[in-house]
Amino acid sequence: MKETPLSTCERTALTDMVECGLRHDRRGFLEARDTTISFGREYGSCSVILGETRVLAQVTCEVVEPRASRPSEGKLSIAVHLSPMAAPHLEPGGGGGGAEVDALQQVLERNIKESRCLDLESLCIRAEESVWQLRVDITVLNHDGNLCDASNMAAVAALRHFHRPDVLVEEDGRVTVLSHATSPPVPTFMRKVPVCVSYALVCPQEDKCLVLMDPTHVEERVMTGKLVAGLNPHGDITSLVFPGRVALKKEQIMKCLEHAFRRAKIIAEMVQQAVEDDLQTRATEDRPSGFRDKLVSDEEYKRQRFTHLMATKVLTIPTESTEAAVPMEEEPSVPKEQDPANDSTNNELVDDPDDLEESRTSAVIASVTKTSKNKKKVKKTKDVKMDSDSEEEQQHTLLTSQDLQ
Amino acid sequence: MSQMLEGQQVKELVIVLPGDKIEHPHLENNWDSVCVGPGLLCKNGAVYATRTGRLKMSSTNKKYIFYVDSQCKRYIPQAGEFVIGVITRRLGYNYLIDIGASGFVTITDLIFENYSKKNIQHLYIGDLIYGQLFATNNYREPEFVPLDVPKVSVGIAPLPRDGIMFHVPLHVARLLIDPSITLLKTIGKKTDFTLVVGYNGRIWLHSEDINDVVTIMNNVMMLEIFSPQELRTKLSCS
Numbered sequence: 001m002k003e004t005p006l007s008t009c010e011r012t013a014l015t016d017m018v019e020c021g022l023r024h025d026r027r028g029f030l031e032a033r034d035t036t037i038s039f040g041r042e043y044g045s046c047s048v049i050l051g052e053t054r055v056l057a058q059v060t061c062e063v064v065e066p067r068a069s070r071p072s073e074g075k076l077s078i079a080v081h082l083s084p085m086a087a088p089h090l091e092p093g094g095g096g097g098g099a100e101v102d103a104l105q106q107v108l109e110r111n112i113k114e115s116r117c118l119d120l121e122s123l124c125i126r127a128e129e130s131v132w133q134l135r136v137d138i139t140v141l142n143h144d145g146n147l148c149d150a151s152n153m154a155a156v157a158a159l160r161h162f163h164r165p166d167v168l169v170e171e172d173g174r175v176t177v178l179s180h181a182t183s184p185p186v187p188t189f190m191r192k193v194p195v196c197v198s199y200a201l202v203c204p205q206e207d208k209c210l211v212l213m214d215p216t217h218v219e220e221r222v223m224t225g226k227l228v229a230g231l232n233p234h235g236d237i238t239s240l241v242f243p244g245r246v247a248l249k250k251e252q253i254m255k256c257l258e259h260a261f262r263r264a265k266i267i268a269e270m271v272q273q274a275v276e277d278d279l280q281t282r283a284t285e286d287r288p289s290g291f292r293d294k295l296v297s298d299e300e301y302k303r304q305r306f307t308h309l310m311a312t313k314v315l316t317i318p319t320e321s322t323e324a325a326v327p328m329e330e331e332p333s334v335p336k337e338q339d340p341a342n343d344s345t346n347n348e349l350v351d352d353p354d355d356l357e358e359s360r361t362s363a364v365i366a367s368v369t370k371t372s373k374n375k376k377k378v379k380k381t382k383d384v385k386m387d388s389d390s391e392e393e394q395q396h397t398l399l400t401s402q403d404l405q
Numbered sequence: 406m407s408q409m410l411e412g413q414q415v416k417e418l419v420i421v422l423p424g425d426k427i428e429h430p431h432l433e434n435n436w437d438s439v440c441v442g443p444g445l446l447c448k449n450g451a452v453y454a455t456r457t458g459r460l461k462m463s464s465t466n467k468k469y470i471f472y473v474d475s476q477c478k479r480y481i482p483q484a485g486e487f488v489i490g491v492i493t494r495r496l497g498y499n500y501l502i503d504i505g506a507s508g509f510v511t512i513t514d515l516i517f518e519n520y521s522k523k524n525i526q527h528l529y530i531g532d533l534i535y536g537q538l539f540a541t542n543n544y545r546e547p548e549f550v551p552l553d554v555p556k557v558s559v560g561i562a563p564l565p566r567d568g569i570m571f572h573v574p575l576h577v578a579r580l581l582i583d584p585s586i587t588l589l590k591t592i593g594k595k596t597d598f599t600l601v602v603g604y605n606g607r608i609w610l611h612s613e614d615i616n617d618v619v620t621i622m623n624n625v626m627m628l629e630i631f632s633p634q635e636l637r638t639k640l641s642c643s
Binding site for chain 2: 008009012013016020022302
């Protein structure tokens with residue numbers, strides 16, 4: 001099936017909203033969707049739910065001969081499967097989304113394989129003869145944007161969770177793989193936790209560029225460019241992909257990466273915690289329960305999200321009119337208790353990590369004043385922007401066509 | 406059910422699965438006053454359900470209408486329904502419009518009222534058109550007539566490029582059109598807005614303040630999860 005065409009109305013509406021500091025699902029610009037990591041019954045089976053995007057990763061292993069160039073190292077291969085189950089426009093065998101699969105696979109390989117986060121030497125059984133080959137199969141169950149982040153998280157969590165069977169090496173070189181009952185399986189050794197963070201770059205006008213983290217599918221269709229950073233909390237950048245038609249200066253990219261590092265810390269902790277929790281519960285139970293009680297349905301997720309938004313009064317139209325025609329300098333008529341938080345988010349990307357766990361009330365903070373001169377009759381934000389670059393900086397540091405001449 | 410008659414009462418009966426036989430006192434005799442609607446099939450004098458959903462019975466003075474109200478996202482064109490389409494391609498004088506169904510729908514640019522070859526209404530790819538479907542048939546593409554206001558005038562122009570269009574499941578669109586659901590009126594008390602609902606699950610929304618646009622959009626999307634009564638209490642008490 002072809003993807004439903006995007007109308008001009010949707011495109012302009014979303015860019016206008018972003019220009020005014022709003023996202024269609026009322027998140028902050030640098031706020032990610034709810035993440036849930038759950039594990040299945042088998043070792044190495046992990047499902048990550050990022051908002052409505054769902055990804056399932058499964059790690060399997062096999063004893064093979066090693067590569068001639070690397071005789072004492074194991075092998076790791078990653079395969080991504082995008083099917084019509086994920087989205088109607090994808091074709092079985094990856095026809096419709098061919099470019100997407102390739103891009104996704106490239107990012108994952110760079111992040112996980114080439115970063116050498118997994119200690120492949122520990123997968124060696126007998127040098128030059130037999131090693132373990134780990135294969136990670138990632139299936140996208142639902143595509144609602146930001147597949148890179150979700151797949152990366154799932155693959156890493158699955159690899160950390162995975163336990164390979166124990167082996168018995170005979171004198172003459174025969175390798176016997178022992179069952180889980182005979183000998184407890186051996187965990188993999190992962191030095192660093194690679195994390196992928198995606199930013200959508202939306203350009204409502206030519207010289208203005210706003211950054212959204214964790215884009216949904218709609219936002220991905222409307223964005224002009226994307227920045228996908230693969231990194232780990234130790235400070236290494238494992239991959240950096242910058243597709244699209246946006247030009248950014250070095251300082252802006254550095255700002256994004258600074259933010260990405262903070263986010264990476266949070267995700268890495270989340271992944272490690274989830275793995276440890278699951279391994280602990282597994283030790284106490286006779287039979288692991290797997291995904292049975294842990295997966296959250298779409299309806300449940302939406303219900304939780306909407307209830308939360310209504311509780312923070314973001315989804316109701318205030319009864320007192322906030323639409324008095326006021327000049328730009330006027331204070332907004334947003335509830336006063338938001339203002340302390342307002343100030344802390346004023347310095348984009350130079351602030352403390354608490355902002356990343358920012359409450360959804362920050363969406364209201366994008367202060368709202370009406371400019372009577374505005375032709376579109378939309379409320380423009382004041383200085384407080386939820387994106388990574390302040391307006392003043394943008395004018396100075398963005399490459400314009402004049403710079404290129 | 407594309408048109409609700411005046412004074413109609415809708416009663417929800419049971420949840421049915423495809424293949425369930427429907428048994429109801431009204432169905433046994435007086436077949437003249439019974440109308441079997443979408444989701445149901447008459448076979449060998451008995452009525453069977455062909456869809457999963459809630460079986461509903463709506464009754465006016467003399468007529469009983471049975472139908473299955475199911476939740477789905479994929480639109481199947483029905484004659485008489487109003488839909489919002491997106492212009493995707495231009496073939497000569499014809500424009501191909503996508504309405505979310507399996508086939509395209511074609512209109513020419515002379516179809517608008519009061520326009521002739523000299524002062525043609527220019528349509529662009531990506532424009533939104535609101536109109537009514539006629540003569541749907543499994544084997545042919547449906548006929549589509551752009552409208553301005555339902556049943557009143559033939560379309561003057563495509564929908565304005567302001568505002569936002571979003572997708573909802575079909576049962577939400579039907580709930581919005583239902584005259585007994587007062588969610589839109591509750592929102593309308595607080596702010597002015599224009600909403601155009603297509604039976605194909607596409608909704609166009611416009612309001613002066615972009616904050617309100619996002620709020621109303623989310624409120625309408627909440628209908629997917631919450632029932633209209635729940636939503637009304639939640640929105641009016643805050």
